[in-house]
Amino acid sequence: MSFDRTFRTAVTIGVSLDGFIARPDGDIEWLTTRGEAAGDTGYEEFMAGIDTLAMGRNTYEKVLTFGFWPYEGKRVAVLSTTLSADDPRVTVYRSLEELLAGLTEQGAKSVYVDGGRMVRTFLRAGLLDELVLTTAPVLLGSGLPLFGELDQDVELTLQDVRALGAGFTQARYTVG
Numbered sequence: 741m742s743f744d745r746t747f748r749t750a751v752t753i754g755v756s757l758d759g760f761i762a763r764p765d766g767d768i769e770w771l772t773t774r775g776e777a778a779g780d781t782g783y784e785e786f787m788a789g790i791d792t793l794a795m796g797r798n799t800y801e802k803v804l805t806f807g808f809w810p811y812e813g814k815r816v817a818v819l820s821t822t823l824s825a826d827d828p829r830v831t832v833y834r835s836l837e838e839l840l841a842g843l844t845e846q847g848a849k850s851v852y853v854d855g856g857r858m859v860r861t862f863l864r865a866g867l868l869d870e871l872v873l874t875t876a877p878v879l880l881g882s883g884l885p886l887f888g889e890l891d892q893d894v895e896l897t898l899q900d901v902r903a904l905g906a907g908f909t910q911a912r913y914t915v916g
Contacts, residue, residue: 745840747848749794750870751859752786753886757875760883761856766802774876777906781874791815792848794839794862797823799855800830815846819858836861856886863887863894868915871896877907 754771755761762768775781793811795803797820803810809829816830819839825832831846833839843851853862862868873886896913903909 746844747851748869749851749853749862749867751853752872754874754876755886756878756880758879759885759887760880761886762884763880764883770878771876774906778908779905781904781910790850790852792817792843793852793854794858795854796820796858817842856884859886860888864891871913871915874908874910
């Protein structure tokens with residue numbers, strides 16, 4: 741997809757060693773229960789540089805189960821063909837083209853792309869600039885994969901890698 745962007749995009753996401761972001765039922769307890777032991781993952785610093793989040797319906801609905809809204813002060817865009825647009829904290833877009841136009845119109849500068857399907861959508865479209873993977877030392881065997889089929893290879897350049905607490909690792913890549 742050819743789109744003249746005025747914003748940069750980045751992903752920071754936790755993943756199991758075998759590449760899953762959640763169990764088949766969407767459960768992320770395996771990550772949250774271990775996550776605190778990882779120590780500082782740089783998430784707060786990452787979020788300080790973000791003005792907008794772009795996520796799909798499943799990720800948005802997962803966030804609603806947290807019991808609090810973690811994105812106060814940030815614009816949140818949800819890509820969904822089925823979600824009603826009745827939450828004043830988010831703007832719902834029906835297509836990727838509509839989402840990209842909306843981000844540009846809103847003056848987005850730094851967009852956090854969140855959720856497996858959104859990450860794959862942005863990767864396929866050549867719209868992802870940075871990927872930060874925090875890998876938990878656990879094998880799930882099955883679940884919701886971060887990556888799936890792609891139309892072509894996606895070249896990544898390793899920028900840095902670091903060991904965190906409790907066996908977690910974190911790798912930061914630029915895309916393209």
